[in-house]
Amino acid sequence: MTGRRSAAATALIGAFWGCAANTETESKVTAIAPAAAFNDSAFPALIQGDAFRPIYRFDTMAAAAGTDVGSFSATLTPIDGPAEAAIALEGVTWQSPWAIAATVPAGVPAGRYDVAVTDPRGRKMQLAGGFVSLGSDTEPPLVAVDEPAPGAIIGTGATVQVTLAADDGEGVVATLGASIATTTMAIADVACNVPAGAHSTSCHTAFVAPAPVDENDVIIITPYATDSVGHDAEMTPAMFKLAARPSLTSATPTVGPASGGTEITVGGSDFIEGTVLLFGDQAVQPTSVTPTEIKALTPAHDPGSATLKVSTGGAACKQTMYFDFVAAPIVRLVKPPHGPVTGGTRISVAGNFFRGIKTTIQFGTQPLLCPVFMGPNRIDGVVPPSATGPGAVAVKAYDEIGGSGAVPDEVTFTYDPEGDSPDGGTDPTNCAGGP
Secondary structure, three states, rough: HHHHHHHHHHHHHOOOOOOOHOOOOEEEEEEOOOEEOOOOEEEEEEEEEEEEOEEEEEEOOOOEEEOOOOEEEEEEOOOHHHHHHHHHHHEEEEOOOOOOEEOOOOOOOOEEEEEEEOOOOEEEEEEEEEEEEEEOOOOOEEEEEEEOOOOOOOOOOOOOEEEEEEEOOOEEEEEEEEEEEOOOEEEEEEOOOOOOOOEEEEEEEEEEOOOOOOOOOOOEEEEEEOOOOOEEEEOOOOOEEEEEEOEEEEEOOEEEEEEOOEEEEEEEOOOOOOEEEEEEOOOEEOOOOOOOOEEEEEOOOEEEEEEEEEOOOOEEEEOOOEEEEEEEOOOEEEEEEEEEEOOOOEEEEEEEOOOOEEEEEOOOOOOOOEEEEOOOOOHHHHHHOOOOOOEEEEEEEEEEEOOOOOOOOOEEEEOOOOOOOOOOOOOOOOOOOOO
């Protein structure tokens, strides 16, 4: 009974295989990765293609199925070379219909090779000239400090981000790291985690900068790297000026238009070329610097108060001052929108960024009479007599610091011809409102 069941199972496997063979897509090899490599040591490779099919086994009696992932073989054959020159790849394993893993052995002679894969049925697929052996690796990797940027200044107390990078071309990076120090003290030794088989890699670390011993002190970052053959990279130290944390004692003026452009003078100590002003998180380069004074132009900024600091190499002063950015006032509505040419109409002017007596409302060239500040969005008053006769005039707001704003549609007030307008209401020269 057992023999009959085994024979039946074998027949089923054969039937499945034969049926599949009648409908299967043509298998092919499209690439091998890496496509070029040195031959100093064995390395993993991935053969890519289409319709890679292993042997599928079914046991109907045990209700089980399995895949024979080791049923493929692969070789590298020199272009136009004899079959006997083929080099067998090791550990050939089916991974998916599109990928087969293998190991290229060490010592493959330099040259270009055809990549051939043989499936479980003995059918051979070939990628002509798909792989190049570069022979022995004779060049060391390149190593660099990508961060901080070349020429950067590092300030006392700043958290310094460091990025190291190594590249060995078609070779394999084995180690990457760096020593970090000042001219008088060690700060850190960095050993990076390098992925296996990496041709290039990078890593990140950080440290807190110490105080300089004098004005000539520097941070020295010396990177190192080796490849899998044992070649050491040429180590060129990267050097960065180490600067003291600046201090802030004064600022003049402390208010200016939100449009920017105000010249500000800041006093303090330990200023150097490279010290910047910070308005909030907005950095501004000075126009002139001495050890105790900085001059700069304020940037355009949102209206309101911004913290003012000085910073060198990422280390900001511990003192804080403030700079007020004043917006240009804007008129958006007047009510009523017209009145007699003789003036005297009581009116409300609505808008934004009004600052009490510091804001002047103009009807053409004439100022609003008897202004009363009702809030940042409203000023009441009395319409002045027209300087130009009947007709519309622009109504604008001016601030002694913020200047004048504008809206897409200019707000106007229309002076009616004499006799064509209702009673003006008040004597425009009488702010108490009497007739």
